[in-house]
Amino acid sequence: MLRLICIAILFSAVAAHSEPVSLRQSCINSLKKYKSFFKDESLDKVCERAEKTADCSSANGEPIYHIDQKGISKTPKKILVISLIHGDETHAGSLGRFWLERLSKLDARNSWRVIPVANPDGVAAKTRQNSAGVDLNRNFPTADWNENALNFWKKEARSSIRKFPGKESGSEPEVRCLMQHLDAYKPDFVISIHTPLNVLDFDGPKVKKPNYSYLPWKSLGNFPGSLGRYMWVERQTPVLTTELKETLPVNANVFEQLQDLIGSLVQADLK
Numbered sequence: 099m100l101r102l103i104c105i106a107i108l109f110s111a112v113a114a115h116s117e118p119v120s121l122r123q124s125c126i127n128s129l130k131k132y133k134s135f136f137k138d139e140s141l142d143k144v145c146e147r148a149e150k151t152a153d154c155s156s157a158n159g160e161p162i163y164h165i166d167q168k169g170i171s172k173t174p175k176k177i178l179v180i181s182l183i184h185g186d187e188t189h190a191g192s193l194g195r196f197w198l199e200r201l202s203k204l205d206a207r208n209s210w211r212v213i214p215v216a217n218p219d220g221v222a223a224k225t226r227q228n229s230a231g232v233d234l235n236r237n238f239p240t241a242d243w244n245e246n247a248l249n250f251w252k253k254e255a256r257s258s259i260r261k262f263p264g265k266e267s268g269s270e271p272e273v274r275c276l277m278q279h280l281d282a283y284k285p286d287f288v289i290s291i292h293t294p295l296n297v298l299d300f301d302g303p304k305v306k307k308p309n310y311s312y313l314p315w316k317s318l319g320n321f322p323g324s325l326g327r328y329m330w331v332e333r334q335t336p337v338l339t340t341e342l343k344e345t346l347p348v349n350a351n352v353f354e355q356l357q358d359l360i361g362s363l364v365q366a367d368l369k
């Protein structure tokens with residue numbers, strides 16, 4: 099009898115362990131760590147719509163999921179949001195979560211695709227880099243990568259391990275997943291959410307500077323292997339790098355304003 103009970107316990111433990119986590123559940127688990135600005139729990143509604151393209155998994159096999167929201171305007175533009183490409187920039191997760199929850203409650207003009215956790219292994223390890231120690235925002239295959247990326251890293255970044263571009267361009271599965279999204283979704287505008295430089299760093303055409311006092315509008319330039327160079331300099335798709343402050347705002351008004359002003363900017367200035 100005891101033997102039978104032991105076998106039953108062992109069997110149920112193995113079954114529970116091997117049951118794959120659904121995409122919906124991974125989405126909830128990964129987003130609930132970040133501050134919610136809504137009183138109700140909207141993650142269920144958001145994560146019901148989590149999707150994943152075939153090759154979008156991290157090196158450790160975590161899904162890099164995305165959520166789509168179709169715009170209702172007659173001429174919706176496509177906005178792609180990439181959050182947490184640097185795993186230790188926690189507030190980026192809160193803004194990604196807030197925008198997703200808000201999108202699920204309103205009829206947005208533009209179409210939005212949000213990839214809220216682009217570097218799940220970095221998030222798990224609380225590191226900027228992925229599990230191979232690569233700074234994903236230096237690993238995009240820009241035309242100058244072979245010639246300049248490693249030299250730039252040694253000279254300008256003083257060989258900081260936090261900014262290691264990898265041994266080859268596009269070597270990281272997370273970067274290849276993002277490249278697939280950029281190719282397939284063909285966004286009109288890309289937003290990459292970071293912390294803590296307190297600036298809206300725009301790589302794009304000359305536009306009327308938006309009226310937004312929370313984060314100053316400023317161009318910081320781009321680097322070999324960075325998303326800004328890959329998408330704007332080489333492909334003429336504007337990239338707004340949203341560098342949040344070190345602390346989160348008390349309420350989400352400023353995040354709401356930012357989402358709305360990006361919507362208007364994309365509609366008006368980038369035709």
Ligand SMILES: [Zn+2]
Pocket residue numbers: 184187291292293
């Ligand atoms: Zn960053």
